[in-house]
Structure formats: C-alpha cells, structure tokens
Amino acid sequence: xxxxxxxxxxxxxxxxxxxxxxxxxxxxxxxxxxxxxxxxxxxxxxxxxxxxxxxxxxxxxxxxxxxxxxxxxxxxxxxxxxxxxxxxxxxxxxxxxxxxxxxxxxxxxxxxxxxxxxxxxxxxxxxxxxxxxxxxxxxxxxxxxxxxxxxxxxxxxxxxxxxxxxxxxxxxxxxxxxxxxxxxxxxxxxxxxxxxxxxxxxxxxxxxxxxxxxxxxxxxxxxxxxxxxxxxxxxxxxxxxxxxxxxxxxxxxxxxxxxxxxxxxxxxxxxxxxxxxxxxxxxxxxxxxxxxxxxxxxx
Numbered sequence: 114x115x116x117x118x119x120x121x122x123x124x125x126x127x128x129x130x131x132x133x134x135x136x137x138x139x140x141x142x143x144x145x146x147x148x149x150x151x152x153x154x155x156x157x158x159x160x161x162x163x164x165x166x167x168x169x170x171x172x173x174x175x176x177x178x179x180x181x182x183x184x185x186x187x188x189x190x191x192x193x194x195x196x197x198x199x200x201x202x203x204x205x206x207x208x209x210x211x212x213x214x215x216x217x218x219x220x221x222x223x224x225x226x227x228x229x230x231x232x233x234x235x236x237x238x239x240x241x242x243x244x245x246x247x248x249x250x251x252x253x254x255x256x257x258x259x260x261x262x263x264x265x266x267x268x269x270x271x272x273x274x275x276x277x278x279x280x281x282x283x284x285x286x287x288x289x290x291x292x293x294x295x296x297x298x299x300x301x302x303x304x305x306x307x308x309x310x311x312x313x314x315x316x317x318x319x320x321x322x323x324x325x326x327x328x329x330x331x332x333x334x335x336x337x338x339x340x341x342x343x344x345x346x347x348x349x350x351x352x353x354x355x356x357x358x359x360x361x362x363x364x365x366x367x368x369x370x371x372x373x374x375x376x377x378x379x380x381x382x383x384x385x386x387x388x389x390x391x392x393x394x395x396x397x398x399x400x401x402x403x404x405x406x407x408x409x410x411x412x
Contacts, residue, residue, distance in 0.1 A: 197247035200334040202236030207259030235334040274307040337387040337403035345398040
C-alpha cells in the first residue's frame with residue numbers, strides 16, 4: 114500500500130535562516146526570478162521568509178540548489194498539494210498488544226513497534242498520505258474496535274511544541290528567540306513551549322533547534338488527562354465521595370491522596386474540552402492541570 118503523498122503543484126522556496134552572503138545571493142535570486150536586485154536583497158534580509166512562489170518543480174529545485182551552494186539554508190514547499198497525516202490512538206479501555214497485533218499487517222510494521230507507538234502522545238501517526246490512501250486507511254482502521262482514528266490536512270493543521278525534558282537556560286533563551294521571530298508563545302495551561310504553528314513555521318522552528326529534544330503534535334491529535342492538583346472549600350469526606358463517583362474507584366482509595374500518584378479526573382480530552390473542564394473544576398474549588406495523554410479517546 115502506498116503511504117507517501119504524490120506531490121504535485123507549484124513550489125515555493127523558503128529561506129529558513131539569516132543569509133550572511135546577501136551580496137552573492139541577491140544577483141542569483143534577481144536573475145532567476147526576474148526581479149530588481151534591491152527587492153531580492155529585501156527578501157534575503159527578512160529570514161525566515163518566502164523567496165519565491167509558484168515555481169515549477171524543476172525551477173524551484175534548481176534555485177534551491179544554487180542558493181544552497183552559496184551557504185543559504187532553504188526549504189521547498191508545494192502549494193496546492195493535498196497531504197494528510199493520520200493518528201490511530203487507543204481507547205482508554207483498549208489493550209495495546211491486542212490492537213497492535215491486528216493493526217500491524219495493515220501498516221506493515223512489527224507488532225511491538227506498533228504497540229509502542231500506540232502508547233505515545235498522539236498515538237501511531239502516519240505522515241504524508243495522499244487523499245486516497247488517507248481515506249482508505251481511515252476506513253480500514255476505523256473498523257478496529259478500541260482504536261480512534263483522526264485525519265488532519267496539513268494545509269490547515271496547527272501544531273504545538275512540547276519539551277521532553279527541562280531546558281537549560283541557554284536552550285530556553287534560544288527557544289524564546291526563535292519563538293519570538295515566528296510570533297508564537299507558550300501555553301501556561303498545557304505547558305506547550307510554542308503554540309499555533311502552521312507546517313512551514315513548525316519546520317522552521319524544529320530545524321533551528323534540533324538538539325532540544327522537542328516534540329511537535331498536531332492539535333487534532335492531542336488528548337489530555339486532567340490531574341487533580343489542589344482543592345479549596347471541600348471537606349475530606351466530600352472530596353472522597355466526589356472522587357469515587359467521578360473516577361469509579363473504591364471510596365477507600367480516594368480518601369488517601371498522594372502527590373506521587375495524582376488522581377486523574379478525566380482521560381483523553383480534546384484540547385478545547387480540557388480547557389473548559391479546567392475552568393469548570395476551578396469554579397467549584399478543584400484545581401486541575403492537563404497532561405498529555407498516552408491513551409487518548411474521543412471526547
């Protein structure tokens with residue numbers, strides 16, 4: 114089965130890093146695009162920026178290659194191509210090994226690799242699918258009980274960036290500088306270190322910070338568990354009754370709260386639902402925070 118997108122359409126060339134040799138690159142850009150040299154200089158000075166748009170694949174690749182020999186960092190993007198990513202995530206009750214055994218032959222991956230991916234934030238993600246492949250796979254996987262399938266169109270997708278480890282001060286400063294350049298910011302609720310990036314800006318950020326061990330997640334694939342962090346105005350008995358009803362755990366297990374084993378009130382919520390639930394809980398004196406779920410479900 115074909116899992117790679119069939120790329121067609123006009124190409125754009127993007128400058129992804131500041132150009133130190135604008136004096137050499139400007140005449141090349143001017144000649145290839147038929148634009149005044151001062152305009153070429155302006156485009157080169159405003160990195161990250163689009164240098165050219167709607168070029169044929171051959172012209173775009175040739176221009177990118179020449180600029181690359183001059184030391185510029187450039188990337189190509191296809192306009193008008195239809196490209197999808199697919200996420201397959203476990204329902205909260207599903208068994209990863211059982212689902213992986215059924216999913217493995219469809220995606221042509223070893224069962225143990227599939228099971229490992231299903232436990233990740235965002236689940237098993239298949240990237241760069243053309244429309245026909247995406248539709249076929251979505252239909253096939255959607256018939257597997259215990260699996261939640263989501264498609265996302267890269268042309269409209271938004272991505273958030275998360276740190277997988279604490280960042281050193283210098284690393285955090287570098288991240289802040291790139292984030293400021295791209296006009297993105299942190300999310301204090303979800304702990305995303307950069308939010309709302311389109312695919313081009315996502316690629317720019319990740320290419321500039323490859324050593325920070327960041328992960329990028331399409332918002333359509335993000336699911337959150339809500340963890341109880343504090344209470345106001347509740348007696349111990351009232352809280353135990355509420356938690357037992359909410360989590361379906363024995364009441365005795367809800368009487369002794371431990372910071373090392375925080376209570377999860379809800380599982381696998383979509384981002385907008387998680388935000389609303391946080392506000393609703395706060396209104397009744399329950400402080401919660403969302404953490405990325407590793408076993409998402411529809412919500």
